[in-house]
Amino acid sequence: MKVQNNNLLSYLQLFVLAAMLCLATPATLRASSAEVFKAAPASRVVTLTGFTRPRVGMTLVSEESAMCMSVFADMGDTIGPKGRFAILDSKFIKLEIAQLRADINRLQSDLDYFRKEADRYTKLVKRNTAAQSELDLHMRNLNGAKSKLRLTQLKLHVDQEHLRRYTLRAPAGWKVIKRYIEPGEWVTKGEKVAELGNFNTLLVPYALTVKELDKIIKMGSKVTLEFPGFDKTVEAKLERISPDFDPETRKIDADFEITSGDFKFRGGLRTELKIEMPDPGGAVVVPESALVKAYDDKFLVRPDGVRVKVLLLGKSKDGKLRVSSRAVKAGEEFLLTP
Structure with missing residues (x-):
């Protein structure tokens, strides 16, 4: 009888030990065999609105x-x-030009006459048949005629330039x-x-943050703009960036250039620029199977079995869920199907 009691006691001890092992190791066993995933950083689409304008504008002024x-x-x-x-009306300037041309013909005739006189008196002075003073007088007349002719020619060029500007x-x-x-x-x-404006090329101005501008530059400075008014898209490139920033909005002015498109080029067309940026609140993207629901709360489970409460923000473009929690960071591992 005593032997039977000892056997029964041994069986009870083995049963309790097995139960304790089962209770102590399920999470570890599951963690070693269950599939895990890494939380990916969530993104959000920033939509900016801008309006087309001519590449260059100018004011035409009369001279x-x-x-x-x-x-x-x-x-x-x-x-x-x-x-x-x-x-x-260029009638008066044309009359002035005609008068100057007549003066040039007269002065050219005087110049030819004074040149002949100067040449003749030069020969006479060499023969000692004329005074040097007379030669000096004719040379003075010759140089004066040259100056008047040159001055009149310059006035003619000025008036012709004025005529062109009419x-x-x-x-x-x-x-x-x-x-x-x-x-x-x-x-x-x-x-x-x-x-006037050059509408052969359009510009679209946007105000961008430093992070948004860096993201566009990393994309090769090329973006796709949408026209909500007539359901079209067009390719644009980053044309110029302001070196300064707006102290009120803390944004940088940038212009995007449109050189071709299947629409009529004009100013005032509403465009939208969509930029995918990291979520500023640190949200992550997780598979729907990774969430555990307990009453109205939702949890992610770490590989060691620890539950982390999260806030459900909605679905992402690929069908996964966007969640947020101070205890969850991008790159951390969680159970795929807890």
Whole structure:
């Protein structure tokens, strides 16, 4: 009887020991066999809005004062290949040019006469048949005629340049944004006559943070812009960056250039620039199977069996879940199917 009691006691001790082993080692056993994953950093899409504008704009100003005779382009028109925008009345400047040309012919005749006289008296002085003073007088007349002829020729060149400016010209292919003059109107020197823009190339200005700008530069300075108004996209490149920043917004001004696209190039088209940036709150992306639900709370489980409470933020583009917790960092390992 005593032997049977000892056997029974041994069986009970073995049973208790086995139960304790089962309770003490399940998490370790599961951790060694269960599949794990690394939490990936979550990202968010930053959407910026900008509007197209001409690559270059300019104000056309009259350099002469005269009456406007004709205008060749109205608002929205394209400047022709000759580059003419308007013509001013050039009647008086043409009369001055005609008078100067007549003066040049007269002075050229005087110059020829004084040159012959100077040559003749030079020979006479060499023969001692004329006084040196007479030769000096004719040389003086010759030099005076040369100076007057040169001065008149310069005045002619100046008036011809003025005549050229009576035709108001603009770069060919540019478009008229605003027009300020009409035929028959008096135009004053220095007055604005039109606003022009080069719409063959468009610029889109954006205000970017330093991190957003660095991300675009790492992408090769090329981005895709969306047109929400007519469901189109276009390729653009980073054209120029301001060396300064706006102290109020703490952002940097940058211009993106559009050189081609299947749409009518004009200003004021609304564009959107979408940049995928790291989540500023430190959120991570995890598979849906990794979450453990307990009542209204959700947890991630570490390989050692420790649960970490997380806040569910939503789904990411690839179908995974975005979660956030101060105790969860990107790159940490958790159980895939706890």
